[in-house]
Amino acid sequence: MSTIKVIPVSTRRQRNDFFALRRTLYHDNPAVVFPLNSMARLQLDTDKHPFYQHAKREMFVAYIDHKPVGRIAAIVDQMQQTHNQNRIGCFGFFEAIDDQAVVNALLASAQDWLAERGCDQIQGPMDPSMKAEFGVLVDGHQESPMIMTAYNFARYRDQLIEAGFDQIREFHCYNFYSNNPPEEQWAKLFRSRDKIFARFPQLSFRSVEAATFEKTMRDINELGNQVRAEGWGFVPLTDAELGFMINNLRRVIRYDMIHVAYWDDRLVGYIVNIPDVNWALRNTKGKWDLLRMLQMPRLLKKCPRTRVIALGVDKDFRTKGIAMLLIARLVEKFKAFDEWEFSWVDSENQKSIRAIARALPLLKTRTYQLFQKAIDR
Secondary structure: OOOEEEEEOOOHHHHHHHHHHHHHHOOOOOOOOOOOHHHHHHOOOOOOOHHHHOEEEEEEEEEEOOEEEEEEEEEEEHHHHHHHOOOEEEEEEEEEOOOHHHHHHHHHHHHHHHHHOOOOEEEEOEEOOOOOEEOEEEEOOOOOOOOOOOOOOOHHHHHHHHOOOEEEEEEEEEEEEOOOOOHHHHHHHHHHHHHHHHHOOOEEEEOOOOOOHHHHHHHHHHHHHHHHOOOOOOOOOOHHHHHHHHHHHOOOOOHHHEEEEEEOOEEEEEEEEEEOHHHHHHOOOOOOHHHHHHHHHHHHHHOOEEEEEEEEEOHHHOOOOHHHHHHHHHHOOHHHOOEEEEEEEEOOOOHHHHHHHOOOOOEEEEEEEEEEEEOOO
């Protein structure tokens, strides 16, 4: 029998094998979106990506007879451990052929590396954290994933369980299709909106423009860190990570799709939508970054899909109907896209999605699961 060798990435060839493997495994899957090569590599670049200012990682490639058959990254986020007072390490960027022995060998290599750095649990997949793509897609493989959401083989769930992992969390994606507008629901929504504005004249919305975009995003992040702190697995977004995100969003954001609510001069609510860059990437021709990038501006203008990546209300103002007003602002723009996605929604915290569902008929489209295992010592 051929021997499986799992090797830490240290050479250019091994690095190229690591990044080429995904395209090899999914080459005939029409739902898969391949990112720009430069962006895929940036997610693991310890010199350029601000995540690694507070995290470490090691990349591994599995070989059989010198052929790459799997990959994994082991990740220690010191900020996560400090904030949540645990010794959890993560695995991510996981891909493998359909061979349990390969899966086991990759996970064992990641666990050994994490154990050497004091971790007592391994959790994942995280690419590289919950601030980016995460989870195993277990339902909804027929559709392409939207921006910053993962896609993988359905078999990974069973293979992780076979390797001794337990499911610890589940997240859902919900979609609204604007070709089916609920006119009666919306009429009620707008009547409620008018009543809220009449009751609370201190409440207002402000437009976002290029000149105010960065300040608005920083204000949103400050409030968002308070709102998200109540959620499972929360880790604050650092200033460096925020700046990194802002620079990347400038290329694709539509300012009219960001809505912010103020109580007098205090920011109390926000909703942020991003056109689905994955749709544009999937429709580019060719494999080379430069060629694909030249096509992106034209395709983004035609993009029919968007993802709501952030929705939050200051906890001191949640009884004022602000969430409803933010959704009403969204509804006024519904013709801008054919399809809207709301994700991630924790299966154990459905309050936000129930509020949205009162205005929009939502369809659950995809389900992701996170897994964890104690590290044997």
